[in-house]
Amino acid sequence: MDGPSRTPTLADVASAAGVSLSTASLAFSGNKPVSGATRQRVLDAATALGYPGPNPIARHLRQGRSGVVGIALGQLSTAFRDPAALPMLDAVSEVLGAAGLGLLLMGDSDVHEQPLLPLDGIVYNICGRESWPAYDDYAARGVPIVVVEGPDWPGTTSVDVQSRTGTAVLARHLADLGHERVATVTLEPSHPQRERLAGLREVFPEAEVIGACPSDTAAAQRLAADYLAGGPDVTAVVCQSDVQAAAVVAEARRLGLDVPGDLSVAGFDGVPTPWLDLDLTTVVQSLRDKGLATATALLALVAGEPAPDVVLPVELRVGASTGPARSA
Amino acid sequence: MDGPSRTPTLADVASAAGVSLSTASLAFSGNKPVSGATRQRVLDAATALGYPGPNPIARHLRQGRSGVVGIALGQLSTAFRDPAALPMLDAVSEVLGAAGLGLLLMGDSDVHEQPLLPLDGIVYNICGRESWPAYDDYAARGVPIVVVEGPDWPGTTSVDVQSRTGTAVLARHLADLGHERVATVTLEPSHPQRERLAGLREVFPEAEVIGACPSDTAAAQRLAADYLAGGPDVTAVVCQSDVQAAAVVAEARRLGLDVPGDLSVAGFDGVPTPWLDLDLTTVVQSLRDKGLATATALLALVAGEPAPDVVLPVELRVGASTGPARSA
DNA sequence: TTGTACGCGTTATCAA
DNA sequence: TTGATAACGCGTACAA
Numbered sequence: 001m002d003g004p005s006r007t008p009t010l011a012d013v014a015s016a017a018g019v020s021l022s023t024a025s026l027a028f029s030g031n032k033p034v035s036g037a038t039r040q041r042v043l044d045a046a047t048a049l050g051y052p053g054p055n056p057i058a059r060h061l062r063q064g065r066s067g068v069v070g071i072a073l074g075q076l077s078t079a080f081r082d083p084a085a086l087p088m089l090d091a092v093s094e095v096l097g098a099a100g101l102g103l104l105l106m107g108d109s110d111v112h113e114q115p116l117l118p119l120d121g122i123v124y125n126i127c128g129r130e131s132w133p134a135y136d137d138y139a140a141r142g143v144p145i146v147v148v149e150g151p152d153w154p155g156t157t158s159v160d161v162q163s164r165t166g167t168a169v170l171a172r173h174l175a176d177l178g179h180e181r182v183a184t185v186t187l188e189p190s191h192p193q194r195e196r197l198a199g200l201r202e203v204f205p206e207a208e209v210i211g212a213c214p215s216d217t218a219a220a221q222r223l224a225a226d227y228l229a230g231g232p233d234v235t236a237v238v239c240q241s242d243v244q245a246a247a248v249v250a251e252a253r254r255l256g257l258d259v260p261g262d263l264s265v266a267g268f269d270g271v272p273t274p275w276l277d278l279d280l281t282t283v284v285q286s287l288r289d290k291g292l293a294t295a296t297a298l299l300a301l302v303a304g305e306p307a308p309d310v311v312l313p314v315e316l317r318v319g320a321s322t323g324p325a326r327s328a
Numbered sequence: 329m330d331g332p333s334r335t336p337t338l339a340d341v342a343s344a345a346g347v348s349l350s351t352a353s354l355a356f357s358g359n360k361p362v363s364g365a366t367r368q369r370v371l372d373a374a375t376a377l378g379y380p381g382p383n384p385i386a387r388h389l390r391q392g393r394s395g396v397v398g399i400a401l402g403q404l405s406t407a408f409r410d411p412a413a414l415p416m417l418d419a420v421s422e423v424l425g426a427a428g429l430g431l432l433l434m435g436d437s438d439v440h441e442q443p444l445l446p447l448d449g450i451v452y453n454i455c456g457r458e459s460w461p462a463y464d465d466y467a468a469r470g471v472p473i474v475v476v477e478g479p480d481w482p483g484t485t486s487v488d489v490q491s492r493t494g495t496a497v498l499a500r501h502l503a504d505l506g507h508e509r510v511a512t513v514t515l516e517p518s519h520p521q522r523e524r525l526a527g528l529r530e531v532f533p534e535a536e537v538i539g540a541c542p543s544d545t546a547a548a549q550r551l552a553a554d555y556l557a558g559g560p561d562v563t564a565v566v567c568q569s570d571v572q573a574a575a576v577v578a579e580a581r582r583l584g585l586d587v588p589g590d591l592s593v594a595g596f597d598g599v600p601t602p603w604l605d606l607d608l609t610t611v612v613q614s615l616r617d618k619g620l621a622t623a624t625a626l627l628a629l630v631a632g633e634p635a636p637d638v639v640l641p642v643e644l645r646v647g648a649s650t651g652p653a654r655s656a
Numbered sequence: 657t658t659g660t661a662c663g664c665g666t667t668a669t670c671a672a
Numbered sequence: 673t674t675g676a677t678a679a680c681g682c683g684t685a686c687a688a
Binding site: 007050052053055056057058060061066067068076077080081083085086087089090093097102103104105106107116117118137140141142217218221246247250254272274275277 | 335378380381383384385386388389394395396404405408409411413414415417418421425430431432433434435444445446465468469470545546549574575578582600602603605
């Protein structure tokens with residue numbers, strides 16, 4: 001009775017409204033003036049037909065842009081277990097959203113044998129992995145890429161954090177407190193992980209690596225438990241994230257160690273750790289600034305403008321988790 | 329010297345290889361047999377030209393599908409602060425990824441004045457918000473939608489959890505332990521929030537609502553601090569998530585209350601709370617099953633097949649955070 | 657202000 | 673096995 005239930009197209013609307021296809025298009029986009037009456041006729045016809053508005057795929061084919069940018073995150077479960085990921089993502093999403101761009105979060109599954117997605121740009125923000133199989137494909141298609149604390153790929157804009165310097169400053173703080181033997185919990189191999197470790201070793205070349213794990217409470221707690229149970233030989237533990245540091249503090253206390261009396265513990269990031277009744281000594285980075293800088297750079301690239309590399313500052317925040325080294 | 333640096337198209341490749349456009353297409357898609365030699369010529373020409381493979385936008389326009397499904401998550405920052413969100417998301421991502429579909433995580437910014445995205449399907453998994461402005465637009469376009477623990481929209485498939493029954497069973501457990509006066513921390517207004525509260529009130533019609541907050545440690549801790557500081561009149565606090573429950577336990581202890589001696593505390597979800605040295609009494613749901621069911625349903629809908637509604641079971645897990653009610 | 661005609665890059669149909 | 677041609681749904685010069 002009412003034909004095939006195929007969703008109506010702009011052409012259907014146009015003929016129903018008795019106008020040409022292009023007029024109908026203009027009525028929706030407003031890119032050129034259309035008389036109020038005609039416009040209304042088109043809109044009425046559209047609602048009458050249940051026309052859902054211009055098909056985004058077709059529009060994007062025509063315009064060469066999809067209105068979506070991807071953010072490569074590695075494994076979603078570990079990416080989001082880290083409280084430092086969220087404020088940055090919020091900021092990215094805020095800026096891109098305001099610019100009318102959708103944000104496609106790409107987890108590990110997307111990396112496998114996924115079809116290439118129609119993306120206008122990519123934020124490469126993978127922690128804990130070094131390479132990304134799909135990189136070449138997108139790069140070849142000319143998709144602009146912003147790399148956040150990652151490898152230095154040609155043709156991409158990088159957003160970096162003073163991880164090395166910051167950790168070195170933190171290490172000096174510990175040295176000033178008389179610490180000589182320190183251990184460290186690192187992230188999984190990655191650009192920031194190496195930077196932070198290098199910063200630590202500027203001051204403590206012999207710093208012992210307890211182990212590597214994601215910025216995840218449970219994982220860090222396991223590492224710490226094994227290490228501290230033996231009665232630690234060190235007077236301080238430097239972690240590469242606050243989540244790790246909080247876990248180490250909790251584990252140390254469980255074993256009867258006083259923090260910072262028996263053991264100083266430091267973190268990285270400067271995120272809230274409300275379940276800890278103690279302010280961590282940490283290297284504070286502005287996750288929001290990182291997100292803003294990333295999104296801004298990507299926006300410029302998408303618009304065809306150049307985007308310079310960015311290096312964001314960090315700041316040592318001395319809390320109550322570090323103190324003078326205990327005497328041997 | 330080498331013309332406009334526009335990215336080459338399949339037509340460029342075809343003419344460079346001396347074959348027709350359709351043959352070139354076939355060489356890539358493999359949808360019909362192509363002689364090995366021709367195929368090789370096409371592929372060689374492609375690499376010579378730097379052709380990045382078929383443009384996904386164009387392909388999708390032609391095929392009417394985009395290969396991307398969206399998952400509406402409300403505010404990303406609260407969505408991911410909840411450890412219960414991740415296992416479910418992992419499962420969804422796993423199933424969809426295996427089916428060759430990309431997963432577009434849509435946060436709150438996407439909801440504003442975002443252009444409609446080219447989606448083959450949508451998972452509506454918003455916690456803490458009741459409506460979604462873009463819903464009508466996608467529904468009008470015929471995009472299949474799976475609603476997870478959400479409103480009962482016509483034309484959608486729903487995946488639900490026995491929240492009400494589960495909470496009622498938990499409440500009965502407390503009643504059996506002699507509890508008569510209980511308070512509760514709820515989630516923000518939402519479908520599961522109402523279900524769980526209703527379940528609780530089946531047994532404790534007078535249960536006092538301490539307050540509502542997301543499944544977030546810091547927020548729950550603030551609520552608990554204010555409430556418990558007054559010296560609680562109740563003998564048990566039922567929370568709508570384990571994260572909340574863990575925060576309440578921590579806060580109670582800080583105030584010198586013994587759990588469960590002075591106060592029983594229960595949660596919901598059954599997620600690990602490693603920073604707590606005590607097993608929570610909680611209502612366990614299989615987050616993975618929820619994700620699998622959701623993705624499976626969506627896959628069916630995308631394929632044009634019907635997908636029945638799903639209700640997932642839960643199970644009471646009695647831990648060490650609940651005990652006999654303290655005598656008045 | 658409105659209509660005509662073409663192209664975006666691909667896949668599918670049909671003949672050859 | 674290959675080639676010509678018509679869509680897919682829309683935006684936009686250009687002409688009227």
